[in-house]
Amino acid sequence: MGRYNTAMAKQHLLWIDGVGGFLLGMEFPLALGNAQAQPLPDVPLQACLGRRHASIDVGAEGFVLVRGEGQVSVSGKPLGQSLLLADRARIQLDEYCDLEFRQSVPGSGAGRLEILRGARLLYPIRTALLFTEGFTFAPAPRDGDGVIPGLRQSVTLFRTRQGLELRRKSPTGGVTKHPLEPGKPAFLPDLCVTWEVVG
Amino acid sequence: MLSETAHFRHHFGDEPLPGYTVKVGLGKGAFGEVYLAVNRGGKAVALKLLTCAFAEDEIAATRQCINFKNEHFVEIFDLVKGPDGSTWVLMEYVLGDTLAGILQSEGRLEKTLAVAWFRQLAEVLHALHLRNILHRDVKSSNVFLEEGKIKLGDVGLCTPLEPAGKASDASQGIGTAEYGAPEVDEGVYSPRTDVYAAGILLYEMLVGDVPFRADDPDLFAWERKESIRRQHHDDYPDLTKAPREFATVLGKALAKNPAHRYPDMKTFAQEVELAARGPATVAPQRAPTPKVQAAWVGDLASVLVGAGGASFVLALLASALLFQGDWSSVLAWWLLTLATSWAIIIPGRTWEYSERGNGRRRLVLAGQGVVLGLLAAWLQGYRFPGMDGAETAAWAPAAKSWESALFPLGTLPALPIAPLWGLPLYFAAMLGLLRWWVDVHERRPVRFSLMSWLATVLVAYAFLALLPVAADRELAFFTLAMTSFAVQVASPCREVVTPIVRRLRLEGY
Numbered sequence: 001m002g003r004y005n006t007a008m009a010k011q012h013l014l015w016i017d018g019v020g021g022f023l024l025g026m027e028f029p030l031a032l033g034n035a036q037a038q039p040l041p042d043v044p045l046q047a048c049l050g051r052r053h054a055s056i057d058v059g060a061e062g063f064v065l066v067r068g069e070g071q072v073s074v075s076g077k078p079l080g081q082s083l084l085l086a087d088r089a090r091i092q093l094d095e096y097c098d099l100e101f102r103q104s105v106p107g108s109g110a111g112r113l114e115i116l117r118g119a120r121l122l123y124p125i126r127t128a129l130l131f132t133e134g135f136t137f138a139p140a141p142r143d144g145d146g147v148i149p150g151l152r153q154s155v156t157l158f159r160t161r162q163g164l165e166l167r168r169k170s171p172t173g174g175v176t177k178h179p180l181e182p183g184k185p186a187f188l189p190d191l192c193v194t195w196e197v198v199g
Numbered sequence: 200m201l202s203e204t205a206h207f208r209h210h211f212g213d214e215p216l217p218g219y220t221v222k223v224g225l226g227k228g229a230f231g232e233v234y235l236a237v238n239r240g241g242k243a244v245a246l247k248l249l250t251c252a253f254a255e256d257e258i259a260a261t262r263q264c265i266n267f268k269n270e271h272f273v274e275i276f277d278l279v280k281g282p283d284g285s286t287w288v289l290m291e292y293v294l295g296d297t298l299a300g301i302l303q304s305e306g307r308l309e310k311t312l313a314v315a316w317f318r319q320l321a322e323v324l325h326a327l328h329l330r331n332i333l334h335r336d337v338k339s340s341n342v343f344l345e346e347g348k349i350k351l352g353d354v355g356l357c358t359p360l361e362p363a364g365k366a367s368d369a370s371q372g373i374g375t376a377e378y379g380a381p382e383v384d385e386g387v388y389s390p391r392t393d394v395y396a397a398g399i400l401l402y403e404m405l406v407g408d409v410p411f412r413a414d415d416p417d418l419f420a421w422e423r424k425e426s427i428r429r430q431h432h433d434d435y436p437d438l439t440k441a442p443r444e445f446a447t448v449l450g451k452a453l454a455k456n457p458a459h460r461y462p463d464m465k466t467f468a469q470e471v472e473l474a475a476r477g478p479a480t481v482a483p484q485r486a487p488t489p490k491v492q493a494a495w496v497g498d499l500a501s502v503l504v505g506a507g508g509a510s511f512v513l514a515l516l517a518s519a520l521l522f523q524g525d526w527s528s529v530l531a532w533w534l535l536t537l538a539t540s541w542a543i544i545i546p547g548r549t550w551e552y553s554e555r556g557n558g559r560r561r562l563v564l565a566g567q568g569v570v571l572g573l574l575a576a577w578l579q580g581y582r583f584p585g586m587d588g589a590e591t592a593a594w595a596p597a598a599k600s601w602e603s604a605l606f607p608l609g610t611l612p613a614l615p616i617a618p619l620w621g622l623p624l625y626f627a628a629m630l631g632l633l634r635w636w637v638d639v640h641e642r643r644p645v646r647f648s649l650m651s652w653l654a655t656v657l658v659a660y661a662f663l664a665l666l667p668v669a670a671d672r673e674l675a676f677f678t679l680a681m682t683s684f685a686v687q688v689a690s691p692c693r694e695v696v697t698p699i700v701r702r703l704r705l706e707g708y
Contacts, residue, residue, distance in 0.1 A: 015223040017207050021235070117346050124222070124235060124243035126294055185210040194211035194223070 010199045011040070012164075013123060014157065016137075017185075017192040019148055023121060023128040025113070026159055029057040029066065030130065032093065035122045040199070043128055047097045047119035054093060058132055059084065062107045070094055085111070093119070103145075110135045110145040123198070134158040134167070152190045164195050207232055208248065215281050219246060219289075230257060230355050235292055244276065247288040254286055260357040261288050263332050271323035273343065273352035293352065295345035298404070302339055307407035310442055314475045316342075317401050319349045321468030324397060328390045328463060331360040335388060337396035338378045339403055358388065376427040377409045381455050384428060391457040394467055398452025398460075401471065402436060405445060410436030410453070431455075448474045502544055502639075505689030510536035513681040521673075531578040532678065538574060539682040542567040542630065544690065547639035557636070565631030572623025575678070579671050581619060605676060606664055621670025629659055629679055638683065639690040646692045647684070655683040 012024040025042060033041030037051035045053075050069030057064050063085045065074060072079040073092045085091075087106065091099040096118035103111040109132035115121065121128075129135050129146065138144025138154040156167045158177075166178040166186060178186050180195040207224030209215050209232075219236040222243075226233045231250035237243050249257050258278060265275045274291040281287055298316070302308070308316070320342065327334055335356040343350045356374060374383060380395035382388075403409050411434065413426035436453055438446040448470045454460045461467035514533035518526075546563060637643065638651055659679040663672045 015211055017210065017224040018226065019223075020225065021223055120294065124237070124292055124294055183212060185212075192207070192210060192224070196211070196222075 010197055011042070011044075013125065013196040013198060014129065015194040015196065016148070020127075021123065021125040023123065023125050024164075025056070025128045025130040026132070028132070029055040030128075031055045031068070032099075033068070040122075043113070044122045045093070045097060045115070045119040046122065047093070049093055049097060049119070054079070054091075056085070056113070056130065057082075058109065062103070062109075063101070063111050063130060065089075065091060065101075090116075104141060105145070108145070109133055112146060129157070131157070131159070148191075150190075155188065155191060157193075166191075166193060207234070208250075209234060215248070215283075215285070216246065216279060216287055216289075217282070219244065221246070243292040243294075245273075245290040245292040247290060248281075249286045249288065257288075257355040258286060260355050263357045263359055264327075264354040267327065267330060267332070269323045269326050271319045271348065271350055272326075273350050275354065290352070291350075293343040293345045293350050295343050297340050298342040298344060298349070298400075299339035301344060302403060302407060308404045310405070310475060313401065313404035314471060316344075316349050317397070317404065317471055318468050320351060320397060320400065321464040321471075323351045324393055325464040325468075327357075328360070328393070332357050333360055333388055333390065334393050334396075335383075336374050336378075337393055337400060338375045339400060342400070360390070376424045376431075377411060379428070379431060380457065381432045382457055384432075387457070389457060390463055391460045394452055394460050394464060395457075397464060397467065398449060401445070401452070402441060402449055405441045405449075444474045444477060445471070499545070499548055502548060502689050502691070503541055506540035506544055506685050507537050509685035509688045510540055510681060513685060517677055517681065521677075532674070532681070535571070535575050535578055535674070535678050536681045536685060539571050539626070539630075539678060540685045540689070542571060543635040543682065543686050544639050547636040547686075548641070548690065550636065557634075560636065561631045564635065565627040568625075568627035568630035569623045571630070572621075572626040573619075575622040575626065575671070575674060576619055579622075579674060605660075605673060612667065621666060621668035622675060624668060625662060625666055625670060625675050628662060629655075633658060635686065638687050641691060643692045646690075647687045652680075652683045652687065656680050 012026065014022045014024055016022075023043065027042065030043060031041040031052045032043045032045065032049075032055060033051050033053045034049045035041075035044035035046045037044075041052060052068040053070035054068045054072045055066045057066055061084055064082050065072070065079060065085050066082045067079050071094050074083055074085075075090045076092075083089075085101045085103070087101070087103045089101040091101060091113075093099070098116040098118055100114045100116055101111060102114060111130045113128040113130060115126050131145070134156045135146065136144035136154055136156045137146045137148045137151060139147070139149060139151040141147050144154050153168060158165050158167045160179075162179065163182070164180045166180065166188065168176050168178075168188070170176045178188060180186050180193065182195050182197040185192050185194045207227065209221045209224070211222060213221045215221065215234075216236075218239050220238075222235045222237060224232060224234050225245065229251055231248045231254075234246045234248070235243060236246045251257065261275060261278050264272075265278065268274065273293055276289040276291070279287050279289065307313075320337075324334060324337065334351070334354070335358060336353055337351070341351060341353040343352055374396070378396040378399045380392045383392055399409055411427050411430035413423040413430075415423070415426075418426065432455065436449065438449055441449055448467070451470075452460055452467055461470065511533050514529050514536060517532055518529040521528075542564070546560065550560060633655055638648070656676075656679070659676055663670075663676055666672075
């Protein structure tokens with residue numbers, strides 16, 4: 001199997017056929033930093049950044065961007081100590097690295113961090129999914145934290161003690177669970193998802 | 200959609216090609232499937248598995264571009280066979296959205312961004328054209344954005360250009376319906392075909408949607424496609440939706456006649472940039488390049504020669520029926536029919552086709568009709584003052600043998616109008632009132648329409664019966680009847696295909 005040139009820190013990737021790949025950010029605070037640093041930051045960015053340039057934590061009202069070793073501004077304004085992230089907040093790390101925070105439901109425990117320009121993740125991936133418990137994919141933006149056009153029914157990526165599982169409402173009103181095993185594709189009628197653990 | 204995407208042939212961890220491990224299926228289409236894979240060194244590549252019936256065409260197209268390099272082009276690394284005999288294209292993996300995806304989420308783009316991206320697209324297309332390659336599938340879902348730069352991908356329909364400026368592979372109607380220029384349905388491809396598609400793309404960036412759509416959910420896919428193709432031929436894009444300063448450049452890029460479009464992508468991009476700076480700086484439209492102009496003039500000349508031949512045969516036939524052996528009459532009828540045919544064909548095939556707003560066209564045709572009427576009068580013996588020593592214009596058309604047979608009920612009595620004006624009035628009315636440009640339009644479904652010919656004959660007959668001016672009605676009537684026949688027969692039309700054949704073609708067979 002192809003391997004990434006990474007340090008040994010464990011990182012979690014999610015691959016969805018027909019959609020692409022995501023870095024999973026489930027442990028907070030989540031460090032954003034230079035991909036050359038050791039140990040590897042949670043969001044390893046290939047750019048001239050500090051080892052722990054900034055971090056994202058979870059507060060009572062949602063995700064909070066916390067200042068680290070480097071220069072950070074949010075939507076054009078220099079970051080003080082910390083700032084509650086709103087949907088479409090533009091995070092600039094140093095001068096060139098632009099990220100965007102997206103959140104469908106303000107204050108919820110799920111959001112997305114997209115790399116716009118100036119940096120790359122260590123993997124062929126552009127988006128990190130941030131969630132404390134679960135992240136819901138839906139066919140329309142208003143119904144979930146992320147959109148998968150053409151999805152028949154919403155599906156939630158849920159964090160359990162054992163790992164990750166997909167949860168979906170069953171026609172009878174209950175919940176169908178599909179546990180994910182690292183490296184093994186999970187097939188739903190309209191979805192094929194693989195969880196990969198790197199490092 | 201996803202019920203299909205969940206069923207890619209390969210999944211995470213598969214190694215369909217030695218040394219390449221699949222991470223995820225990225226997309227499926229008629230061509231095959233695209234995967235993101237990583238090689239042993241960790242480099243991400245896009246693997247395209249060719250599964251369509253026309254894999255050989257795609258392989259040939261890929262070979263055309265395998266050594267083409269441009270910073271705005273999705274690079275092709277290799278074309279290989281898998282252990283199972285399947286064919287794979289190894290390409291650069293572009294980490295970014297497609298332009299289609301961005302437009303779907305953002306709607307229209309800001310003007311400066313649209314112009315900047317268009318400049319990059321024009322650069323890569325121009326570079327392809329300079330290497331004698333046509334892309335033939337320029338569309339927003341084939342344009343990727345990475346780090347603020349666009350990259351043009353999907354070379355599956357690329358084809359080399361022949362020295363004459365036409366594509367060597369003249370397959371009809373290939374490409375995407377929403378972006379295809381009208382001439383692709385006849386299998387005519389040139390850099391101007393890509394100019395048209397790029398024009399649609401620019402429109403899409405500025406407006407947020409393509410100009411021609413068929414969104415009726417009740418339509419079958421082939422009906423949708425046919426409806427869109429018809430709009431490309433017959434309708435005009437609503438340029439009022441785009442920023443005003445781009446109306447002129449978009450109008451020119453999306454001209455139905457390829458000769459009226461920008462000759463190349465470089466010129467198009469320059470004009471777009473000028474337009475973006477403001478209406479005052481829009482450069483005047485340039486004339487077609489000599490090569491295209493020559494092809495266009497050649498096509499027109501062949502139609503004119505064809506009309507000449509057809510009208511000569513008709514004049515001979517008329518002569519045999521009406522006045523045996525009178526060669527001067529044959530010559531006069533031929534000359535008049537030929538001149539009338541040319542007066543119809545030249546504006547009909549050079550003026551942009553339109554269903555509405557043809558007032559100016561009618562006026563020009565009527566003006567030509569006046570001249571033709573004067574020519575007819577001269578051919579019938581009228582001598583203008585100063586000609587042949589004549590000092591006055593006294594003249595009365597001679598009664599002809601067929602006139603009484605043509606109009607058994609007689610005609611309206613002549614008003615006190617000089618008989619000279621009878622024929623000009625008649626020709627002006629006939630040319631200005633009838634829709635001649637439809638009879639010579641290249642997209643009409645049949646070459647000769649009996650209904651159209653009968654309509655012309657009936658209108659001419661009725662007008663002559665009611666014309667309150669003395670005129671050579673026999674000449675006038677038969678000239679129009681022959682002209683209607685000659686212009687239709689001489690003007691090529693689109694190929695007639697049965698509904699079943701059309702459907703098969705639209706479905707890609």
